[in-house]
Amino acid sequence: MPPFLPPFDPELPAADLARALIGAELVVRGAGGIVVETEAYAADDPASHSFRGPTPRNAAMFGPAGHAYVYRSYGLHLCLNVVGRPGEAVLIRALSPSVGVETMRQRRPVGPLCAGPGRLGQALDIRLTDSGRPFDGSELALRPAPMPPGRILTGPRIGISRATELPWRFGLAGSPDLSRGFPGS
Secondary structure, eight states, X not given: OOOSTTTSOTTSOHHHHHHHTTTOEEEETTEEEEEEEEEEEOTTOTTXXXXXXXXXXXXXXXXXXXXXXXXXXXXXXXEEEXXXXXXXXXXXXXXXXXXXXXXXXXXXXXXXSSBSHHXXXXXXXXXXXXXXXXXXXXXXXXXXXSSOOSOEEEEOOOSOSSSTTSOOEEEETTOTTOSSOOXXX
């Protein structure tokens, strides 16, 4: 399968990219699965790390589309994002594990493997040094969904305090691997 860039358009708004990534295959150094939950963050979004402009911490968000942006959340967990347009990124919130599951289980011996961005980061061995790396298949691979993923749920983002009303969280309906349920589903 081809790596990330085709057929994802690097000019897609963050919310459209977040929706397009549902059903894609994400593999990091031999472990991964199918993306089942994402959240979008735009350049003019007060909840986005890029809202106040480029800094050393968020520099990858202003780099090329199809690259990773990794940050530490709450001083503990590393979270993986896919960069889209300048200043925009999509947080990978959850995936359905299918590749290197035993390796992921060694990294996360208890509880769900990839249901939530912190768990996903631990299971996939996401590193701060991954920030800025391309999803080109060398260490990080992101391949388009081989077929439409099914019904996609939409709801407000979670774990943030600003712009909470934006319906920029997307999830695959019926997936047991979502980090949290969607309102009304």
